[in-house]
Amino acid sequence: MISKIYTIIKGTGKYIPHLRVKNEDFLNNTFYDTYGKKGEKSNQEITEKFEEITTITERRHVSKDLVTSDIAFFAAEDAIISSKIDKEKLDYIIVAHNFGDVKHDNRKSDLVPSLAARVKHKLKIQNPNCIAYDLPFGCPGWLQATIQADYYIKSGDAKQILVIGADVLSRISDPHDRDSMLYADGAGAVILEGKESDTPIGILAHTTRSDTYQFSEMLYMDTSFNPDSEHKDALFLKMNGRKLYQYALTTVPQAIQACLEKSKTPLSEIKKVLIHQANGKMDDAILKRLYALYDIKELPKDIMPMTISWLGNSSVATVPTLLDLILKDELKPHKINAGDSIVFASVGAGMNINAMVYKM
Structure with a gap:
């Protein structure tokens, strides 16, 4: 080879x-x-x-x-x-x-x-x-x-x-x-x-999609909800949470599936799914939808490490922070070993979605 x-x-x-x-x-x-x-x-x-x-x-x-x-x-x-x-x-x-x-x-x-x-x-x-x-x-x-x-x-x-x-x-x-x-x-x-x-390692494949035509304004900047706010001219991050939730559930599993197929990696080989920590229940639903695409009802134990319960949603920092915690053995019992295949995935303002398959 x-x-x-x-x-x-x-x-x-x-x-x-x-x-x-x-x-x-x-x-x-x-x-x-x-x-x-x-x-x-x-x-x-x-x-x-x-x-x-x-x-x-x-x-x-x-x-x-x-x-x-x-x-x-x-x-x-x-x-x-x-x-x-x-x-x-x-x-x-x-x-x-x-x-x-x-x-x-x-x-x-x-x-x-x-x-x-x-x-x-x-x-x-x-x-x-x-x-x-x-x-x-x-x-x-x-x-x-x-x-x-x-x-x-x-x-x-x-x-x-x-x-x-x-x-x-x-x-x-x-x-x-x-x-x-x-x-x-x-x-x-x-x-x-x-x-x-000689053999595939590291980044095997990645996919990205931007659904800006219909969904670009699900996250946006606007003034405070308080009409008497002392920061009248300030802009704050706003979100259409319900529509975003439905969008993510529909599209993120598809993006991950497309990336797995692109990398020629069976879902059964994935040891960890490192997903953007936006909402714990939403991420759980995304994972279930992903496995449902393969007609799998029983999810592997501990496949999706979560930090959102104690770190919240830190946007672009959630996934690399999660990775560092695991690799430095600071998020027990989760481990990533040599030879493991893992998936990275994220969704956010734009609306943008991406996924990546990585082999340790």
Whole structure:
């Protein structure tokens, strides 16, 4: 068999903020509906129903002194240390995010210079041939950046690439919108490297779809639900949760199936499904739909590790953070062993969906 260049994960890193925000911390919030009217249910009822639907009991928020590029740097540094590479030999730094740097006392997106440029500066990388750029792609951003990196490596354009997913959603969520309880902060990173092999390893296949014609406005930015909000000109992240839920259940399993077929990997060989942690119950339903496509009713035990119950939805950071936790044996009993085939999948604003099959 002729040797080929495959893209492998050389090392991983993460930054999980220290501030734990529990559901009961929202009991004093005043929630409004989309029409600007106060909700009739008590906050106790709202938080209990929220936990039942999403499985989230707490989430992490960054401290006031940190912004997205800071935590992206922390995750990058962790990945560089774990991979034991020379950072000056990186060919690309790609940072997936959605809102730039948003300060706690000035909640406007700051995108110049790019977050990737800021991370490269913080890493003190002097090599001008290390190209740094950002990728805004909704929650699937980190996985899409990984897909781009795979193209660079397989084309011969790059040998080592740093891919980071980082977001601070706590500063763009409306405190008067109950969906604000979903959002969290965090960062995850990987070092990708080209490796020659006689047998398929690393990234075997990937698929992406963008359903912008019908579904582009299921996640959008708008003013506060509170008509008397002190932040009248501020824009907050809004979501059509019910339609998004149905969209994800219909399309994500299909995207994963298409990726498995593209990689010629039977579903029975998949040891782990690492999916974007958007909503615990939704992810469970997606997994059931995936196996239903193969007429399988009984799901393998522990195939889909979850962190959303204690980390919340940190957008582009959820999947790389999940991967790092498992590989560093910090999410027992989950393990990923050499030779295992795993699936990555994500869905988010756009609407965008992607999936990737990877062999360890």
